[in-house]
Amino acid sequence: MAIRERLKKDPRLVPIGINIGKNRDTSNERAYEDYLFTLRELYDLGDYFVLNVSSPNTPNLRELQMGENLGVILSEVWRFRRFKPYKPILVKLAPEISGEDMVEIAKICEENDIDGVILTNTLKVEGGGLSGKPLFEISNERIREWVKISKIPVIGVGGIFSLEDVQKKLSLGAVLTQVYTGFVYRGWELFSQP
Ligand SMILES: Cc1cc2nc3c(=O)[nH]c(=O)nc-3n(C[C@H](O)[C@H](O)[C@H](O)COP(=O)(O)O)c2cc1C
Structure with a gap:
């Protein structure tokens, strides 16, 4: 596995989170096999793992967030990790998930024993996913909603461009935050200037 070789060479200056999706040509019924394969291959090299069931770019992947599909993946992952050294495993959700769907997902x-959720992935738009500022309020709304229905900790992501944005997500109940698009636009400056 190519990524395994690359990770083995990493100097490990920071914790490594490994984000896992399924292959495009794997059916949703067999998706759990892809998640398990990657977990098995990389478990010793990651500090935490994210089950990405919300990328808008892989056809039908987001259906894995729902009901039986998610139940199968998470129960297989539960069985896999039962006798392994503890490492946090999180689930990453789409910003479109809310209401009863979110309640069902929280229950599953x-x-x-999922350790955390990451809210949120990109919004599905024609041709791909929308990230950055247009996502800020929507992902905030999802954090607000999640903390009302579940005690599972939230990592907040979506549209962070400043310290104030980070503080907003923390004030809503996120315990950690992540940034992608803001880093693309502002680079390292993002972390040194509010
Ligand atoms: C170019 C690009 C690639 C991404 N790839 C992934 C991915 O492979 N897995 C994933 O879970 N999220 C992926 N994301 C979503 C981001 O991790 C993040 O959840 C989302 O962009 C919202 O944060 P932001 O507004 O800070 O970018 C990607 C986003 C972008 C813009």
């Missing part, structure tokens, strides 16, 4: 995550 709790039943399978």
Whole structure:
């Protein structure tokens, strides 16, 4: 596995989170096999793992967030990690998930001892995913909603461009935050200037 070789060479100056999706040509019924394969291959090299069931770029991947599909993946992952050294495993959700769907997902995550959720992935738009500022309020809304229904900790992501944005997500109940698009636009400056 190419990524395994690359990770083995990493100087490990910071914790490594490994984000896992399924292959495009794997059916949703067999998706759990892809998640397990990658977890097995890389478990010793990651500090935490993210089950990405919310990328808008892989056809049908987001259906894995729902009901039985998610239940199968999470229960297989639960069985896999049962006798392994503890490492946090998180689930990453789409910003479109809310209401009863979110309640059901929270229940499935709790039943399978998921350590955290990442809210949110990109918004699905024609041709791909929308990130950055247009996502800020929507992902905030999802954090607000999640903390009302579940005690599973939230990592907040979506549209962070400043310290104030980070503080907003923390004030809503996120315990950690992540940034992608803001880093693309502002580079390292983002971390040194508010
Ligand atoms: C070019 C690009 C690639 C991304 N690839 C992934 C991915 O492979 N897995 C994933 O879970 N999220 C992926 N994301 C979503 C981001 O991790 C993040 O959840 C989202 O962009 C919202 O944060 P932001 O507004 O800070 O970019 C990607 C986003 C962008 C813009």
